[in-house]
Amino acid sequence: MTASAAASDASDTDTSAIVARVKPGSLEPPRLTAKNMSKRFGDLLALEDVSFTLSPGSVHALLGENGAGKSTLVKCIMGFYRADRGQILVGDSEVQVSSPRDARGLGIGMVYQHFTLVENMTVAENLVMARANLPAILNWKAEHAAIDAFMERMPFRIAPSRTVRQLAAGEKQKLEILKQLYLGNRIMILDEPTSVLTPQEADDVLGMLRGLCQNMQLSVAMITHKFREVKAFADEVTVLRRGRFAGTGRASELNAAQLAEMMVGAEPPASSITRSSRTSTPAALLEINALCANDDIGLPILKGVQLHVSPGEIVGVAGVSGNGQDELVEVLAGQRLPTSGQLRVNGKPYVPRRDQMRRERVRLLPESPLRNACVAQMSVSENIAFRSFDVPPFCSAGWWLEKSRMKQRALSAIADYSIKTQSADAPIGSLSGGNVQRAVLARELSDGAAVLVAANPCFGLDFAAVREIHGRIVKAREGGTAVLLVSADLDEIFALSDRIVVMSEGRIVYECDAAKADLAEIGQHMAGHSSDATHAAE
Amino acid sequence: MSDPTVTLGLWGVPLAILGGALRVSAPFLFVSLGECITEKSGRVNLGLEGTLVMGAMSGYGASLWSGSPWVGVAVAGAVGAAFGALHGWLCGRPKVNDIAVGIAMMLFGIGLAFFLGKPLIQPTAPRLPALSLGFFSDIPQVRSALQVNALFLAGVVLAPCLRWGLLRTRWGLILRTVGESAEAARAMGYDVNRVRLWATVAGGVLAGIGGSFLSLFYPGSYNEGLSSGQGLMAVALVIFARWDPVRCLYASLLFGGATALGPALQSVGVTSGYYLFNATPYALTLGIMILSSSAKRTSVDLPAELIAQR
Numbered sequence: 001m002t003a004s005a006a007a008s009d010a011s012d013t014d015t016s017a018i019v020a021r022v023k024p025g026s027l028e029p030p031r032l033t034a035k036n037m038s039k040r041f042g043d044l045l046a047l048e049d050v051s052f053t054l055s056p057g058s059v060h061a062l063l064g065e066n067g068a069g070k071s072t073l074v075k076c077i078m079g080f081y082r083a084d085r086g087q088i089l090v091g092d093s094e095v096q097v098s099s100p101r102d103a104r105g106l107g108i109g110m111v112y113q114h115f116t117l118v119e120n121m122t123v124a125e126n127l128v129m130a131r132a133n134l135p136a137i138l139n140w141k142a143e144h145a146a147i148d149a150f151m152e153r154m155p156f157r158i159a160p161s162r163t164v165r166q167l168a169a170g171e172k173q174k175l176e177i178l179k180q181l182y183l184g185n186r187i188m189i190l191d192e193p194t195s196v197l198t199p200q201e202a203d204d205v206l207g208m209l210r211g212l213c214q215n216m217q218l219s220v221a222m223i224t225h226k227f228r229e230v231k232a233f234a235d236e237v238t239v240l241r242r243g244r245f246a247g248t249g250r251a252s253e254l255n256a257a258q259l260a261e262m263m264v265g266a267e268p269p270a271s272s273i274t275r276s277s278r279t280s281t282p283a284a285l286l287e288i289n290a291l292c293a294n295d296d297i298g299l300p301i302l303k304g305v306q307l308h309v310s311p312g313e314i315v316g317v318a319g320v321s322g323n324g325q326d327e328l329v330e331v332l333a334g335q336r337l338p339t340s341g342q343l344r345v346n347g348k349p350y351v352p353r354r355d356q357m358r359r360e361r362v363r364l365l366p367e368s369p370l371r372n373a374c375v376a377q378m379s380v381s382e383n384i385a386f387r388s389f390d391v392p393p394f395c396s397a398g399w400w401l402e403k404s405r406m407k408q409r410a411l412s413a414i415a416d417y418s419i420k421t422q423s424a425d426a427p428i429g430s431l432s433g434g435n436v437q438r439a440v441l442a443r444e445l446s447d448g449a450a451v452l453v454a455a456n457p458c459f460g461l462d463f464a465a466v467r468e469i470h471g472r473i474v475k476a477r478e479g480g481t482a483v484l485l486v487s488a489d490l491d492e493i494f495a496l497s498d499r500i501v502v503m504s505e506g507r508i509v510y511e512c513d514a515a516k517a518d519l520a521e522i523g524q525h526m527a528g529h530s531s532d533a534t535h536a537a538e
Numbered sequence: 539m540s541d542p543t544v545t546l547g548l549w550g551v552p553l554a555i556l557g558g559a560l561r562v563s564a565p566f567l568f569v570s571l572g573e574c575i576t577e578k579s580g581r582v583n584l585g586l587e588g589t590l591v592m593g594a595m596s597g598y599g600a601s602l603w604s605g606s607p608w609v610g611v612a613v614a615g616a617v618g619a620a621f622g623a624l625h626g627w628l629c630g631r632p633k634v635n636d637i638a639v640g641i642a643m644m645l646f647g648i649g650l651a652f653f654l655g656k657p658l659i660q661p662t663a664p665r666l667p668a669l670s671l672g673f674f675s676d677i678p679q680v681r682s683a684l685q686v687n688a689l690f691l692a693g694v695v696l697a698p699c700l701r702w703g704l705l706r707t708r709w710g711l712i713l714r715t716v717g718e719s720a721e722a723a724r725a726m727g728y729d730v731n732r733v734r735l736w737a738t739v740a741g742g743v744l745a746g747i748g749g750s751f752l753s754l755f756y757p758g759s760y761n762e763g764l765s766s767g768q769g770l771m772a773v774a775l776v777i778f779a780r781w782d783p784v785r786c787l788y789a790s791l792l793f794g795g796a797t798a799l800g801p802a803l804q805s806v807g808v809t810s811g812y813y814l815f816n817a818t819p820y821a822l823t824l825g826i827m828i829l830s831s832s833a834k835r836t837s838v839d840l841p842a843e844l845i846a847q848r
Contacts, residue, residue, distance in 0.1 A: 101727035116725040118718040120842060129715045130726045134708040296836050 028056045028216040029186035030091040032077070032108070037086035039072050046072040047083070050245045052238045054187065057216040059209065061234035061251065062223045064263060065462055069243040070223045074189045078103045078110050090187075104132065109185030111176045113192040117164045123147075123175060124160035127182050150182055155208045169320050170201030170527075177209065181218070190222045194229060195488070196321050199523035206233040227256045239263055276478060283347075284308035285482040286362075286451045291341030292506075293331050301327045303506035304341070309451070309482040314473070316497030316514070317486040320526050324506040325486045326367075329455040332484070333364050345451060358387070363449035367456040369440045376429030380421050381410035383428045384443045413442035417472075434465030441472050445481075452476055455486045470496060490519070502526055550679060551802050557683025558798015559791045561756045564690040565590060565765070567790035568748030569772035570779065571693065571700060572741035574786055576622075577776055578704065579737035580717035580730075580843025581629060584640025586745040587769030588647020589621040593749020595651040595658065598760040601750075602663035610663070611689065611750045618746020619739050621647060626738035630731040644769075651762075658760045666755040687755045689747070693787075700783035713737060717841035745769065771823050778826045780839040796822050 032054040039047040047069045054060045062070045076083040079097040087094050090106050097103050103110075117126050128134065128143050144160050151157040158167065158175055167175065173193055180188050188209075194202035210233050212218040224230060230237050234251040239262035247262040288307040295301035301324045309315045319325050330336035332343070334352030343350040345360040352362070366372035374383045385406040388394050394402050394409070410424040417438045421431055428436060437457065444452065454473060458466040473496060477483050487493050493500055500517050502510035502525040510525035512518075569586050576583045593614035601610030625643050629636045669691070672684030704710035716723045716733045723730050752768075753760045775793060779785035800815035830837070836845060 104727060116722040118715055118722050120718050125711060129711050136708050138706050138708065138711065297838050
């Protein structure tokens, strides 16, 4: 199809030939079928006999927990992995996909959860770079003109000369989708495309995709775990559970309870956390005053953060990632120096150093704990002792480490927090993600934290681990800990928080009582003022 | 004007520095352009010091054997390519650290050049010709300062060509993509390792040619202390030039001038602290590294993959 489109108009340049491929009214996208796919990684059977069909012009949601095999399935289709068994059909003919390049040749493109854009390059460079058969010498003027002409036909536009670094998250995700269209791909696979977007941006992007599908310009397979998006935007849904097929159907005919049952089997989907209601508001324990800090390239990223957390309170910080949440946590953890502003704990100025953290019992639950809170090669016992190995009873005379006491303590933590490990001496890197997080929780919480800063504590964990970790955080709150919860997952924020604040462009821009919180309102504040710029096309 | 040496006076110092810059900066220029290509692909090759010394040795040997200095330059480039390929191949193995391989390659290159170069210290090989750009002047110092080597001029032309190539050609775009985001490049179906291998080979070729300049033009003989760390300084220079080939050219001239400071002062009779002035390029390297690094931010020009791997 590509070749004929290019050949039909000999005067056309290479770029406009590509643009021509996504003209409305051309042939409908082919049917994509994956039959009886199986894939094994060592002992783990990641995918077992899963089939799935993407009808032309439809939006097909792939639903499932973490580790259910959704990503493995699409990576087999995209040629990142080679399936042990199974067939892939495009239209009616079987195809061999052994590399992403093969998939591209078949008109199948993928949009990843994390952007695969080059931040330091322009929109035009990112689009052109993705193309096969680049000319040896690039005529940027002609490329820009061709891209402008292409954008003209798209539901939204992004100026080709802008640097990707300057784009908002929603614009980046749209650019990823535009890139696939620009490449002429007719089948698009999206891996959790909305995880970094505000609810409004997500609706915007998914609505646009659905429109393209209804025009028969595109078929979309979309990995997600959000029921709302399945109900609102998908035509069909296929559910996977532990690597196996768990059900399929039309999205309009399935309700959330049925989907949840398919996803988790007999287990209930999410915990309903019981908690005491707060009667009075005690004085703030953690105070953040006009806090400013710079990002890695020296530009201001925190621009006067004003926030306080009281004992027995969970304050949830919502926001689109990249608005300073990571840097706020890094400042509180002592990993980043503030440029101005003040931290106070218990009314006293607080500098996040080891002695002050210990004195004020300030504890941290960072994102990706294996990387940020553990030394993977050291044992579970040693990792649990990180906060206390240099003080009695774990240290004698200021230098001698009492290994046996550390181990005793670790064994009781392993029992209390039901950490699944071969032994206390096993390297913590050998544990599963949920168990690493449990070990970190044991270290941070078991001797009573006054302040707990948690950043995306459940990222990448399964339901059981999420439930338990949420339970521990709420329990800490019941015990009087002041909890600052920074999370990209709005459901998590809504489930746990007493008070919700929204962070946007380095400031706290909105605050409300969790009981009265409104999702749409919070979404608008998350989007800040930059959301207007993405609607240039209309 | 009967005795220009006297009338020139202190003007001789900047003139000697300029002449030195034109004469000495070629190895800096070639190595830094080579390293610039390699680092743009997201990999550091610290082994270019070894490649430089190997280039000097093999170029001198080939010139001696063939009687043509240009054959020497070609052989030096080929040896540089082989060293680059070895570095690139080793770094393409899983879990191999490019810095460690680079240091090993540097020591290997220096050691091998010492071993193979023993018979080359005595004989005199044909040298590269110089172009007399000072023909307009009858002041001998001006004429001698403007004795410029054709290879240096090639490097001067190469720098803007490379900048243009990085921005305007397919290869430049692919190279930058790989250096900025290996993940994005892989998602687009590019073989990251192969791109980096070729970038390292290209860097090696330029470093080898830079080495041949050392033995075939200035100082123009082969001995074991020939390079005195110029290859390493050139790597630092790339950081100073913020990964831009044209800025590499300016920085090379600056370093060349700094290297010529000691001899220039000596020529007007300032002999005290001669060795101290000779240390200027090293001090300059140190100063630049301190000024250009910051604990609080990273440069936007830094190819993102150079940090991502650490």
